[in-house]
Amino acid sequence: MSLGLGVIGCGKVFDWAYAHLIDGLHMRDRAHVSAVYDIDPSKRRQAAARYGVDPELEGPEAVVGHTGVDAVLVLTSINEHGSLARAALEAGRHVLVEKPMATTLDEAAALLELSKTSSGLLVCAPHTLLSPTFRAIHAAVREGAIGRLLTARARYGHAGPSWAEWFYQRGGGSLFDLAIYNVTSLCALFGRARRVTAMVGVAIPEREINGSTIRVEADDNAHVLLDFGDSCFAVVTTGFTMQMYRSPAIELYGSEGTAQLLGDDWAPEGWELFRNSEGYWRVNLETDRQWQWTDGLRHLVDCVESGRSTITRPEHAYHALEIVLAAQAAGTDGVAREIASDFPDPVYDAAGLAPEKPHLVHDHRSSRE
């Protein structure tokens, strides 16, 4: 049984990332592409040719309604995420939607409701919770390895894309595009945030995009403070203002020690653990250097095949969206916002958690199955 995929949006996120994961699923007869659509005819045709499917579908609804499509991938620009995910769920399809799941809380709330009754599964990006490294940290924290979580730092940023204007226009911005990763990861560890404040702005007012100068309208520089209750806090630093870093992605400070994720939460490079009772740093090497941030699709296929629930819950994505919107608001007037929503703790199954012993893994780059 191979799952039929319908792809809406065939830009870089598809071409550079999801397509690679789909190749792997295809080789194992677990999924195949049945239909594609992109508003740009050249991208649409290129994707269609790759998979030998109809290059002239007339719109996203043709993907959703295609009889060979079991699951829809919503990889469009941000503004369409909510409505396309909704249409696909209403049609009984499984849905993977890129982040954010929607741009307003109302739209996201409707999606949440729908997901409870729909026959299709809803998987919302980011998929950072699925990496073996994140799972190891989550397990360590839940087992009390560093005591009670008290404070944390997270960061994700880069120099900013130079290939598309939308990142810098309304609906784009570093909070929506970048901060949402760290926010999702931190909440998976701390639980729900109660309160948010932020400093948010445009630090580089003009950018060169594909050779021409544009004015930046969406935030490109932000720090978000999260209050998890009981005076436990975290900060997320983000922006298209960070040329390079060399620091942990996530630092977790607990009452009995410290844990930190190296690399980025969407591309981990191992993790480190200090426990007061041990007195040394445990440096855990990355166990899966081939892990991809598109892993939510593999997870969706797993869940469809096994009948299990998804680890990443839509409520979690809703919560992250509420936080990002609150940060945007706090960024305008300097006043902290309360956060109302909640979400269940991720429940991991045992699968995939037992890597080979590191000293027996010799070649990290060769493809093994």
Added chain:
Amino acid sequence: MSLGLGVIGCGKVFDWAYAHLIDGLHMRDRAHVSAVYDIDPSKRRQAAARYGVDPELEGPEAVVGHTGVDAVLVLTSINEHGSLARAALEAGRHVLVEKPMATTLDEAAALLELSKTSSGLLVCAPHTLLSPTFRAIHAAVREGAIGRLLTARARYGHAGPSWAEWFYQRGGGSLFDLAIYNVTSLCALFGRARRVTAMVGVAIPEREINGSTIRVEADDNAHVLLDFGDSCFAVVTTGFTMQMYRSPAIELYGSEGTAQLLGDDWAPEGWELFRNSEGYWRVNLETDRQWQWTDGLRHLVDCVESGRSTITRPEHAYHALEIVLAAQAAGTDGVAREIASDFPDPVYDAAGLAPEKPHLVHDHRSSRE
């Protein structure tokens, strides 16, 4: 000519730190201790015995008024800093005051005024600006090595002292005791802050101090956001809630690269620089592993001897105090505060900036002069 020192407050800050630096100054006939006072008779007598001075001075004013005292070190608990520094300046003494220079802005402003007319120099802790490593970073940033500063992170925290209650009582707290270092360092690089917000609280309500349990009243956990104008921001993470870290102390993100200070800003372990134009990290090893955070005293002696102005300006300390007080306030109601004060950019002289070539330094621990 050896400068006569009067020490007020002979606790751990004196005993563990300043005394060591005084030994070095003494060996080179640059300074000597003429008078000491501590409210605790045993500490007073121990210090007096160490230097062969009168063990029974009756109060701090006796130190200030002692004829052999040219410079007064104010190393008491925080609440007396302002008034003692004032008395010493009024008596025409040079003054080194530990941080914060005062606990209210009014008191600090009065001290500032007084320092302009006094014949004595006023050096306010922290002295982080004086380390060779910080100076190297400051020079690189001012030369444009990483372009325009856009965003930054800094952190300083530890598990919290277990030997004294006052850290956890009104007048103590992690903002006053710890955050002020990072705030001082960041402002030396970015210039004045315009606006501040924060999350501040008590994450560990009870502590064991010297074997008995106390209730914590002052903040032990905080994140402070700083707005430097033009949407350039920084965050300071601090607390008696961080058991151990393994991350840069200060990360500076500029439009053309990144610079970061390793170790702590009061105990640097080298620094790193990435420039987009170079494409690699420059890892600069620590050039002075013997540098002490008490170095302001050596600097005070230098300035007295040479007649030069101090690099660390009292206005800078005032600005840092205003920020910390604003962070405390913002921590209570979640509303950002404007910052009014300003300070001059530190002006370094050339002295001490040209270390030996690193490959010619063989033994970092032996004492060389």
Added chain:
Amino acid sequence: MSLGLGVIGCGKVFDWAYAHLIDGLHMRDRAHVSAVYDIDPSKRRQAAARYGVDPELEGPEAVVGHTGVDAVLVLTSINEHGSLARAALEAGRHVLVEKPMATTLDEAAALLELSKTSSGLLVCAPHTLLSPTFRAIHAAVREGAIGRLLTARARYGHAGPSWAEWFYQRGGGSLFDLAIYNVTSLCALFGRARRVTAMVGVAIPEREINGSTIRVEADDNAHVLLDFGDSCFAVVTTGFTMQMYRSPAIELYGSEGTAQLLGDDWAPEGWELFRNSEGYWRVNLETDRQWQWTDGLRHLVDCVESGRSTITRPEHAYHALEIVLAAQAAGTDGVAREIASDFPDPVYDAAGLAPEKPHLVHDHRSSRE
């Protein structure tokens, strides 16, 4: 034009490593598999099924003689390398032969002679000289970045394979299987070695292989000293006796600085450069984390397509073989051996040397083209 490949030996080296690279070449219509042979029928059939080719070829000569085969990959156990490579060259095929190219100097010399007159190209593993990171180091050294090379260390080892006996039997051993990488890399930097000595032995006399205990007959532990003339030396440390390391793969000490390759020379993780004149370490991040140690095959296809000479010269492989054989001999009697052979310095073309600026590379794991 797609090059027809004939694969002789379909074990792990093929299955885990070369097959992955062939997939990539196939996707770009640059190469395809036309014939396969393995002495083990199940491996042969599995490989044949993968490419839809004849599963019942009767021997390696059928691969060599197959009309669809332009290039032969010799991936068998070590003892057959020389004779199979010879047969393929004699048939006018291009040849890629895994290391070592032969097990005796006579056999290797004959191959070398043949390669000069054959119409086919001969590419000998290891292919470490082809990685962008190695090329960057080679260029830096040749430009005098660290002055004159004086001394060096290299290491490559692991816990030892647990899946095949031949590694521990005559013809196997850590010198042949592992040391040859470092030897090849070091000679590419220092030039020819003049003299060799070594300590070589069996440190773990019994091993568990696939569940049964075997006696180890071939060396599993060795240090090889190389004399490059003018009292410039290097050491290669190798063995199936190294469970894990955390040190540079190759350290090069020159009269004006130090350069080192991180990771392994067959799987680089960036490189570092210290120049006395600069006084800091340049830490160069890995520019191609997808680079595969099978890259010699891509290089062979490049050379066939472009008509250019190979960068990796058979003379270099011969020299490495002479060194390894001399190390084996010196290991038995403790007497240093002279090395007679020489080889030309690798000549790189410009292709592939200009990576994107590191701060513009965002996602190292996604597949880009």
Added chain:
Amino acid sequence: MSLGLGVIGCGKVFDWAYAHLIDGLHMRDRAHVSAVYDIDPSKRRQAAARYGVDPELEGPEAVVGHTGVDAVLVLTSINEHGSLARAALEAGRHVLVEKPMATTLDEAAALLELSKTSSGLLVCAPHTLLSPTFRAIHAAVREGAIGRLLTARARYGHAGPSWAEWFYQRGGGSLFDLAIYNVTSLCALFGRARRVTAMVGVAIPEREINGSTIRVEADDNAHVLLDFGDSCFAVVTTGFTMQMYRSPAIELYGSEGTAQLLGDDWAPEGWELFRNSEGYWRVNLETDRQWQWTDGLRHLVDCVESGRSTITRPEHAYHALEIVLAAQAAGTDGVAREIASDFPDPVYDAAGLAPEKPHLVHDHRSSRE
């Protein structure tokens, strides 16, 4: 009771290193300098003035014979080590002798014999076995933390002194001056070496020393291979040919894991441990950044005060000397040499092994007692 010290040789080793440790012992009334001698009158007088002792002693025998001298420090150039140590032992003094203890095996053997009957203790440099970090590694290895030791690498080198000719003349050289540290450390872990070979030479034939060019006569570049029996080996890489490094000082590969000492064995910067059964690196931070390589003197005072035996045994120093002499010989003809001597495993007492918990150590640079 304060031990009276007699110092013979007041050059850099005294001035930069031992004097600092003596200051600390003096402050605690554990030792004081009673007599000094240097062949250079200006050095002699400078040292004498420092301690207020007779500046005009006529020779080393006057130090040995001085009634106030309990222990003699032999810090002269290498050639006098043996005879001075002998004279002091014969006079019943305790002796600390810098490395090597002598320049011939006969001289060293005589010293060894004498030490067995003398009333004075004999402590031979290097003192690397005494550092808390080395002791932690030794304990871990003896407890089997990494199984059976199989292979190892060690390195110690630098750019070479530019202030004294003797390093490059007969009696100097990198084997005597540098390699002896690593050799001493490795043998403390592996036990006695059975066989040695080496490559040794002069890689930089001319040097600038104090502004004038000299010809180098002693080795400045070497690799030494050690055979510990049962095919367990180690390599020591040394030379005045290493401008800078960034790699572990000592790497120990055992059958169940890896341990390594960072920094240099005479100036450790923590250590790392990987155990197959754990699967992560334990990174142990340096627990005593103030530890000095002159610590043998403190140890000598400890032993005199407590009546305990020394941890560092003269037999160990003899063994190291035999190895270095064998390496010199093997370097000339390329033939491995057998090693005849043996030595007892260092026996540590419990003192000084329990550092504070790392998360409770806040300020590594301040002086605490």
